[in-house]
Amino acid sequence: MINWNDGLNIGVKKLDDDHKKILNIINTLSVAIRDDEAESVIDSIFDDLEKYTKIHFDREEIFLKKCNYPKIKERIEHHSALIKKFPELKTKLTNSLNTENAQEVSYFLTDWLFNHIIEEDIPATDTFEKCALSKRHVLKQSILKRIINKTTKAFSFTKRIFLLSVIPLTGMLIFAFILLFNDYSRYEDIKKTSSFTHIISNINELAHSLQIERGLSSGYISSSQSKFKDTLNKQRIIVDKSIKSFNNKLMSVHGDKLLVISPFIETFIKDIDSLNNFRKKIDANTVSQSSIINFYTEIIRNILGITSKMAIYNLDKEISSSISSLSSLLQYKESLGLKRAYGTMLIENNEILNKEKYIKFIQLSGSQSTLLNNFNHTATALQKDKLNSIINSNISNKIYNIENSIKNHNFQDVNSVIWFESMTELINGMKIFEDKLTNEINMLIRNELEDATDKLFKWILYSSIIFVLTVIIIYVFEQSSKNEIYQLIDAMKHLARGGRTLKLKSTSTNDEMAKMYSAYETTRQKLLQGDMYTQLYLSKKELEIQRHQKQNLKLEKIAFIDILTGVLNRRKFGEISNKEIERSTRYGRNLSFLMLDIDNFKSLNDTYGHALGDKVLQHFSSTCLNMARSIDVIARIGGEEFAIMLPEVDAEGAYLFAERFREKIYSSQVHIEDKIIKYSVSIGIATLDGDKDKEVKDILQKADKALYRAKESGKNCSIIYT
Structure with a gap:
């Protein structure tokens, strides 16, 4: 289940409601997959999905045309391509309904929806606002606050600093001219009635x-x-x-x-x-x-x-x-x-x-x-x-x-x-x-009164006015400059606390603050996209864990588990590995295999007996299981030989895992009665080559060759096949 994030809202209620409706339909499919009920709801889910997606696309295209959106043709082509994709996805599930196919379709739909919102609809928010489809709530502001906001809109940051000096000087010259040339003749009369x-x-x-x-x-x-x-x-x-x-x-x-x-x-x-x-x-x-x-x-x-x-x-x-x-x-x-x-x-x-x-x-x-x-x-x-x-x-x-x-x-x-x-x-x-x-x-x-005063009073009044005006102008320009900076600071703090809903739009056009606002908005959208993909990944992992749990239960029931060590046997390991090789090849994913062999195991058996050898094998497999991830697959393929499949891991990552495991084995001890046994392991590493490795035996041969080199190199080491 993927929850809706309010940061995905674009401000057009009908379009936002459409997005939520489509996400609910996709979530319904995910729940059905989780509960193994996908087969019974495929038809109804895809009918609803195609119906509501088409309604959404038609509505969106009408709005975009109304707003004269420049990339409307490209958007319509994208919409048409997806609508055509739905029958293919439905056919794929109907013809071959299994957990992997169902999950693949669910991930594709979720990925499409979030990309559609974040990469297409959110960037069009300004277009919707300009044609009054999307409105931002504006609080009532004081006169001084409105003056500050209008000043911020009208002048860039550098111009405000420049005008901060020019305007008081201009005002000083204008008022000096007025004070010097006004007439004093009607002072007494106007004073009586002022x-x-x-x-x-x-x-x-x-x-x-x-x-x-x-x-x-x-x-x-x-x-x-x-x-x-x-x-x-x-x-x-x-x-x-x-x-x-x-x-x-x-x-x-x-x-x-x-x-x-x-x-x-x-x-x-x-x-x-x-x-x-x-x-x-x-x-x-x-x-x-x-x-x-x-x-x-x-x-x-x-x-x-x-x-x-x-x-x-x-x-x-x-x-x-x-x-x-x-x-x-x-x-x-x-x-x-x-x-x-x-x-x-x-x-x-x-x-x-x-x-x-x-x-x-x-x-x-x-x-x-x-x-x-x-x-x-x-x-x-x-x-x-x-x-x-x-x-x-x-x-x-x-x-x-x-x-x-x-x-x-x-x-x-x-x-x-x-x-x-x-x-x-x-x-x-x-x-x-x-x-x-x-x-x-x-x-x-006031002019009549001011004109009638003597020159000293004029200059005193003039100085006071200039002082007040200068203070006001400095305050307005300072606040208008700080206003943008403080908004950006608050937005970044909001972002740092995990918030994704606060959108910023610079009132300027090409100045430095506009670029900073744009950088913030890009960061917010990318983090929002990352959050959505995290949810998608966690959902995927949850389904994979459930799938592995079900598989493990089935494996135990049909004797696919090695009784002594508790890991898979060679046969089941081959089946799972071949499927993973096919999937990784199709999607270009990393896949690595480890071949592990306990050093001098025959000598241990000959010296201490098979009972102690079994204890070493159990200790070895237990360490494997504890260190492996939930998606890794471990199998015993011979007497003291083991294999580990590492999905989504390249050669470097496989080597790091192998070294951690090797060091763990080398530093551990097996306590049997009054005996303390220490042993080591040699590891061969091979990474999937999609063009050459078609089956698990192909890549295991490479890993086995790397293992042989590790043995020749003195044992207790890890070698990558080259």
């Missing part, structure tokens, strides 16, 4: 946090509550922190400045007071999805109204226009969020007759046009271009088509998941743009 306008970023974050809580609350009501509970609780904490931050920022604004937005502040306070009670109703599931949307929408609309009011405050024209643009964009994103919610409900429920939701959905489209016009009226050309690129993007066109289907009540043509994900992608794009506008507004105000 604290007021700085609440814009808090408004944006609070509105966005509430929009997320609205979506999670709606999902909590409409689906399995456990699915959204933890995420919703975490989002509520984020909202509470945003509220607290907003209140703290309001406290820093002078009272007369707050008069402009005081109605919105009062409403905001009331809304926040009612928020906790409404959350309890959500937790108790006592409110409808529509009520949730309406409640949060009113709070968000009031918060966004603060930004709208600030836009008409007596500020610098450029700042005022930017705030107006941001206000329009915030309102537009809010309408997208509502449209996403109503659209999702209409699609999921096919609510053609729900006029209230349908009308709200249609009205949102009209309000969006107005908001876009307002934005275009105050935005700069660059800001308009940016928004137009988002609105005219592929995802917007996709949303437009789905929206038309909803308007025309063609709910069967749309999918709520695709609608929700598409709208979310567009909203996220808007959020990024909003953040950019917010940063631009803050930058305008």
